[in-house]
Amino acid sequence: xxxxxxxxxxxxxxxxxxxxxxxxxxxxxxxxxxxxxxxxxxxxxxxxxxxxxxxxxxxxxxxxxxxxxxxxxxxxxxxxxxxxxxxxxxxxxxxxxxxxxxxxxxxxxxxxxxxxxxxxxxxxxxxxxxxxxxxxxxxxxxxxxxxxxxxxxxxxxxxxxxxxxxxxxxxxxxxxxxxxxxxxxxxxxxxxxxxxxxxxxxxxxxxxxxxxxxxxxxxxxxxxxxxxxxxxxxxxxxxxxxxxxxxxxxxxxxxxxxxxxxxxxxxxxxxxxxxxxxxxxxxxxxxxxxxxxxxxxxxxxxxxxxxxxxxxxxxxxxxxxxxxxxxxxxxxxxxxxxxxxxxxxxxxxxxxxxxxxxxxxxxxxxxxxxxxxxxxxxxxxx
Amino acid sequence: xxxxxxxxxxxxxxxxxxxxxxxxxxxxxxxxxxxxxxxxxxxxxxxxxxxxxxxxxxxxxxxxxxxxxxxxxxxxxxxxxxxxxxxxxxxxxxxxxxxxxxxxxxxxxxxxxxxxxxxxxxxxxxxxxxxxxxxxxxxxxxxxxxxxxxxxxxxxxxxxxxxxxxxxxxxxxxxxxxxxxxxxxxxxxxxxxxxxxxxxxxxxxxxxxxxxxxxxxxxxxxxxxxxxxxxxxxxxxxxxxxxxxxxxxxxxxxxxxxxxxxxxxxxxxxxxxxxxxxxxxxxxxxxxxxxxxxxxxxxxxxxxxxxxxxxxxxxxxxxxxxxxxxxxxxxxxxxxxxxxxxxxxxxxxxxxxxxxxxxxxxxxxxxxxxxxxxxxxxxxxx
Numbered sequence: 216x217x218x219x220x221x222x223x224x225x226x227x228x229x230x231x232x233x234x235x236x237x238x239x240x241x242x243x244x245x246x247x248x249x250x251x252x253x254x255x256x257x258x259x260x261x262x263x264x265x266x267x268x269x270x271x272x273x274x275x276x277x278x279x280x281x282x283x284x285x286x287x288x289x290x291x292x293x294x295x296x297x298x299x300x301x302x303x304x305x306x307x308x309x310x311x312x313x314x315x316x317x318x319x320x321x322x323x324x325x326x327x328x329x330x331x332x333x334x335x336x337x338x339x340x341x342x343x344x345x346x347x348x349x350x351x352x353x354x355x356x357x358x359x360x361x362x363x364x365x366x367x368x369x370x371x372x373x374x375x376x377x378x379x380x381x382x383x384x385x386x387x388x389x390x391x392x393x394x395x396x397x398x399x400x401x402x403x404x405x406x407x408x409x410x411x412x413x414x415x416x417x418x419x420x421x422x423x424x425x426x427x428x429x430x431x432x433x434x435x436x437x438x439x440x441x442x443x444x445x446x447x448x449x450x451x452x453x454x455x456x457x458x459x460x461x462x463x464x465x466x467x468x469x470x471x472x473x474x475x476x477x478x479x480x481x482x483x484x485x486x487x488x489x490x491x492x493x494x495x496x497x498x499x500x501x502x503x504x505x506x507x508x509x510x511x512x513x514x515x516x517x518x519x520x521x522x523x524x525x526x527x528x529x530x531x532x533x534x535x536x537x538x539x540x541x542x543x544x545x546x547x548x549x550x551x552x553x554x555x556x557x558x559x560x561x562x563x564x565x566x567x568x569x570x571x572x573x574x575x576x577x578x579x580x581x582x583x584x585x586x587x588x589x590x591x592x593x594x595x596x597x
Numbered sequence: 598x599x600x601x602x603x604x605x606x607x608x609x610x611x612x613x614x615x616x617x618x619x620x621x622x623x624x625x626x627x628x629x630x631x632x633x634x635x636x637x638x639x640x641x642x643x644x645x646x647x648x649x650x651x652x653x654x655x656x657x658x659x660x661x662x663x664x665x666x667x668x669x670x671x672x673x674x675x676x677x678x679x680x681x682x683x684x685x686x687x688x689x690x691x692x693x694x695x696x697x698x699x700x701x702x703x704x705x706x707x708x709x710x711x712x713x714x715x716x717x718x719x720x721x722x723x724x725x726x727x728x729x730x731x732x733x734x735x736x737x738x739x740x741x742x743x744x745x746x747x748x749x750x751x752x753x754x755x756x757x758x759x760x761x762x763x764x765x766x767x768x769x770x771x772x773x774x775x776x777x778x779x780x781x782x783x784x785x786x787x788x789x790x791x792x793x794x795x796x797x798x799x800x801x802x803x804x805x806x807x808x809x810x811x812x813x814x815x816x817x818x819x820x821x822x823x824x825x826x827x828x829x830x831x832x833x834x835x836x837x838x839x840x841x842x843x844x845x846x847x848x849x850x851x852x853x854x855x856x857x858x859x860x861x862x863x864x865x866x867x868x869x870x871x872x873x874x875x876x877x878x879x880x881x882x883x884x885x886x887x888x889x890x891x892x893x894x895x896x897x898x899x900x901x902x903x904x905x906x907x908x909x910x911x912x913x914x915x916x917x918x919x920x921x922x923x924x925x926x927x928x929x930x931x932x933x934x935x936x937x938x939x940x941x942x943x944x945x946x947x948x949x950x951x952x953x954x955x956x957x958x959x960x961x962x963x964x965x966x967x968x969x970x971x972x973x974x975x976x977x978x979x
Contacts, residue, residue, distance in 0.1 A: 269934075269936075270939075272936065272937060274938065297930070297933065298926070305908070307908065312927050312930075314923050314927070536659065540659075540696040544680070544684060544687075544688045545651070545695070547680075552650040552651075552679060554651075554654065555655045556652045556655060556657060559655070559941070560657070
């Protein structure tokens with residue numbers, strides 16, 4: 216069945232997203248695949264640079280394409296608050312708005328709704344809150360969150376969910392999980408847009424039985440992919456990985472799994488070993504703005520005095536524009552002088568570094584050397 | 598005579614800079630030429646983007662090359678204060694430090710020394726002052742300022758000078774002019790670096806007789822080019838152009854003339870008509886950071902509500918990456934959301950706009966239509 220998509224391109228109107236696993240690691244749950252969307256293919260495991268407000272901080276779409284990013288993330292809550300889905304739709308949808316032709320995933324804003332604004336009322340119907348920008352009263356329901364993302368016209372969308380903080384009492388973790396499942400069911404009933412795919416989001420805090428139950432009940436709804444929410448919210452790393460290891464096996468093997476908001480390169484490799492396919496994190500751009508640059512040999516804190524006359528690039532092995540053009544000494548000067556180019560260049564390097572880590576993960580799975588790569592990564596910074 | 602330059606390239610060690618006038622306008626003093634340096638040719642009239650602290654704010658060297666910038670400017674005062682000429686020299690000189698392979702002009706810092714820091718003592722020997730960054734006591738002499746710029750290893754350098762504010766009493770304007778001439782003489786006696794050229798700087802406030810005298814006395818020293826300082830310091834525009842018109846004729850016809858710190862595109866065209874060849878100004882990047890974008894039809898203040906759902910680019914006629922990729926609506930969103938990409942993109946557009954204005958000036962001089970272009974530009978914003 217073919218339908219005219221928002222972009223005017225003929226897109227295959229499947230309920231299911233293309234997902235072809237091409238290799239599996241023998242010693243772990245790691246797998247490599249291609250996710251197919253109307254805006255392009257996504258090789259997984261994949262890292263999605265985060266463009267919260269419709270811009271991956273400091274970087275242009277050209278920078279991101281040069282970095283081989285195959286999909287980026289934007290945030291429904293932030294873009295609904297400003298500029299609003301009406302303006303984005305008028306300006307041709309989120310791809311055209313951002314000048315980004317490849318796939319886009321939007322998270323639902325559930326996490327932001329429950330952390331940023333003043334909450335007025337949460338019921339099964341939805342969330343009433345006040346904009347964190349101007350205090351305007353707003354209401355989001357599961358249906359309206361899907362419809363907003365339909366106005367954006369992007370590729371992969373998330374349902375409204377209710378995360379809980381860590382630690383959470385089991386009762387409140389269950390209540391939030393039940394509400395998230397209810398909202399997922401209602402979201403799945405909204406008539407989908409051609410070429411746009413809604414994931415389920417697994418909640419349940421760090422309780423193995425809640426996570427398992429949530430994974431199974433969402434699987435019954437038969438989503439084209441599954442996100443894992445409510446982790447990396449302050450719990451110890453080992454607790455996060457223990458929780459994750461406890462339930463990924465209850466998610467379908469033949470659907471992509473997306474671990475929201477994780478993490479360091481080392482975290483990502485550990486999660487890939489547990490069968491996760493998709494990641495997003497603000498880390499590479501956020502620490503980039505502090506002058507922190509990722510390398511296999513650890514994080515370089517470029518403001519440190521030791522780099523003041525260092526003629527070498529951040530990373531001799533890196534082919535990014537920053538490493539091909541600038542010395543650590545110059546980048547340190549830019550950061551000290553508060554020149555924007557400094558944080559732009561270090562953000563660029565960090566995104567390229569993350570993309571390279573993902574390429575090495577995929578290659579090692581194909582070549583059967585993922586286990587060794589996982590082991591080597593244990594020497595990396597946590 | 599050939600010498601090994603700092604960069605290791607063989608450079609022609611002329612005392613005189615290459616300067617070949619290829620066309621003159623019949624109705625004005627406008628002319629077009631090529632200035633030849635060891636790091637490349639500079640077609641004039643030329644606009645030099647300003648990289649005060651060793652970075653044209655928000656833009657990469659690649660952005661500037663894509664914008665067809667043939668020369669950029671950096672500031673001796675700022676780079677001496679931070680990171681210091683020693684570090685720049687250790688890191689391979691200013692071109693390598695900044696990752697910019699084309700010509701660089703450094704201004705002497707005279708203007709900054711007399712405006713930014715706490716001045717301790719000014720004598721014919723030089724200027725004692727305190728760093729505006731950390732209060733460290735510093736002393737600059739005409740000789741040390743040349744030697745600092747030799748450590749930078751860039752192409753065109755300026756002598757220490759003493760500008761005066763507007764309005765200035767004639768006595769103080771004469772005293773500052775006399776000291777500037779004395780310093781220019783002493784600067785010219787420093788053994789020059791191969792491939793590096795020292796300009797004289799004309800001072801004299803808005804007094805026609807002082808300006809004429811200064812131009813003539815500097816001409817006797819026989820500099821490879823002449824800068825015009827102490828204008829655009831608060832005087833009315835008409836006073837600036839009247840002053841300029843009064844003395845450019847006393848500068849040699851066969852040397853480049855550089856009007857420091859000017860100005861709007863309209864100002865630049867008016868000054869080209871008076872025989873000026875080189876310009877620098879922070880305007881395109883400074884107003885870019887406020888969300889102001891230059892077009893032939895006036896400045897677009899992108900934060901204005903009228904652009905909130907405007908799908909058109911800043912300038913339909915512009916080929917820059919910003920105009921080819923983003924709508925006014927998106928750029929407005931970026932500026933409102935304080936996303937750095939917004940100010941980077943508008944700065945890029947403004948630099949490209951300036952470069953395009955210069956290309957149109959050069960083309961119109963060659964084609965004999967400069968007079969018409971000058972007239973059309975009178976409709977532009979002041």
